[in-house]
Amino acid sequence: MSRPILVWQQALQARWNALGAREQRGLRLAAAALLVLLVWSVALAPALRTLKNAQTQSAQLGQAAERMQALQARARLLQAKPVAAPQEALKPLQTAVTALGQSASLQVSGEQATLTLKSVSAQSLGPLLAPAPGSGSSPSEAHLQRDAASAEPLWSGSLVYRLPAQTRTKP
Numbered sequence: 001m002s003r004p005i006l007v008w009q010q011a012l013q014a015r016w017n018a019l020g021a022r023e024q025r026g027l028r029l030a031a032a033a034l035l036v037l038l039v040w041s042v043a044l045a046p047a048l049r050t051l052k053n054a055q056t057q058s059a060q061l062g063q064a065a066e067r068m069q070a071l072q073a074r075a076r077l078l079q080a081k082p083v084a085a086p087q088e089a090l091k092p093l094q095t096a097v098t099a100l101g102q103s104a105s106l107q108v109s110g111e112q113a114t115l116t117l118k119s120v121s122a123q124s125l126g127p128l129l130a131p132a133p134g135s136g137s138s139p140s141e142a143h144l145q146r147d148a149a150s151a152e153p154l155w156s157g158s159l160v161y162r163l164p165a166q167t168r169t170k171p
Helices: 003-018 021-080 086-103 122-129
Strands: 104-109 112-121 139-146 154-162
Touching: 086 104, 086 112, 086 122, 112 122, 122 139, 122 154
Parallel strands: none
Antiparallel strands: 104 112, 112 154, 139 154
């Protein structure tokens, strides 16, 4: 051992020997209590906390797994669903334009159809916002404003629909 450590150890030993039996017992008890506290805070408490939280975390992970499985099943259903031809998807939109007359116009560009509306009632607008029957297409974008000049709520703006692609390959 090096000289300073040896001197320090000898001084500590001399001080210990100078203490009475009662003081030595008290210091041993205090050292044992500190050792127990250290073992508790470093080793046992974190392990017990982990065990306590494990059941809750396991339940949360189980719920997340169930949600993921439900989403996976829904995605498989949507993938298996036959996709309407672009012309079939346009039929409900063309019917709506015909029913609305001068208040609506339809522009088709590739896989996108834009329905422009002018002063359309909320009753007429509602079905246009829901998925079109048979086509599964619903607006991917809606840019609508309420006409402030009218007494009843009328809406103007545009709805953008995404049409199905010409062909679709199965995974």
